[in-house]
Amino acid sequence: MNKKTLFVFLTMTIILGLILSACGTKPANTLDKIKEKGVIVMGTSADFPPYEFHKVEGNKDTIVGFDVDIANAIAKKLGVKLEIKDMDFKGLIPALQAGRIDMIVAGMTPTPERAKSVDFSDLYYNSQQVVVVKNDSPISKFDDLKGKTVAVQIGTTSEEAAKKIPDVNLKQLNRVGDAFMDLKNGRCDAIVLENTVANAYLKEYKDMKMVFMKEINTVDNGSAVAVAKGNKELVNIINEVIKELKASGEYDKLIDKWFKQ
Known part of the structure; x- marks a missing residue:
């Protein structure tokens, strides 16, 4: 067996071994x-x-x-x-x-x-997506969100829903609690999140309310x-x-x- 043939044989053996090993391996979290x-x-x-x-x-x-x-x-x-x-x-x-x-x-x-x-x-x-604003906010319908700063939690379907707002200034945050603090302190105009979560936070933030907009519910829930x-x-x-x-x-x-x- 010459060197070239030996090299090809060893290469094919390694590849076959890797394939068999992969086939016999279970997922990481079985x-x-x-x-x-x-x-x-x-x-x-x-x-x-x-x-x-x-x-x-x-x-x-x-x-x-x-x-x-x-x-x-x-x-x-x-x-x-x-x-x-x-x-x-x-x-x-x-x-x-x-x-x-x-x-x-x-x-x-x-x-x-x-x-x-x-x-x-x-x-x-x-559940469904909703918008949270301050009680005295002029935002009452979807068109009112155009050009506004809207807070969302990164990686959520709420973020995807908010991206559909025309000319939105999206404020992406790691924690929902940060979004409520930003709304309270005037660092955003609204929050998009799930209604059940909004209900829970609104028990603490009495100066805010939920607004239902059919245009927000355009993503999977x-x-x-x-x-x-x-x-x-x-x-x-x-x-x-x-x-x-x-x-x-x-x-x-x-x-x-x-x-x-």
Whole structure:
């Protein structure tokens, strides 16, 4: 065997080995791995009440909310503990792809663009986009937003909805709470976000109100759990949990608990 033939043989052997290795490799966040470590890690952005938010009692800071209860039901179904990692919303999908979290439960809408990077469960909640302004604001219809400064959370469907406003000056922020502070202090004219989240914040910001505009609801809405690509078993388990919660009546109790207070 001459050197050229040997080189070709070794190259083909390496390539074949890589192909076989890839075919036998499971996705990074498999169901087996979660069960083995006894923990499922939920990634979220805990500034999104009533989905997820920080609740401080005494010296204890706990992340609670509708999504946390959904995640706890998933952990219970799997027989593992739930661990929560709080981060900026825009960092959730990269964290999932890197294997730092096992699932995203963060009021995330399963858009076609996101579905290229992650797999989604069935929807577990539906919502709609709204505009929040100060009580004395002249903004009452879609055309009034033209040329205004509108705050949104980066990476959300609210950001995509706001981009459709003519001549909008988009203020992209990492946290929803920052948007409300900017509106309060006159650093923006309006906020675009989900109605359920707006309702939660408006309990604190009494000088603001919600305005419904049909033109804002031009993007996909609804929330689903995201997992790393290829984790069909985990998606199936999550879908089972969603169905079981609804069939048992527990889902309605959670809706009453978090959205009808």
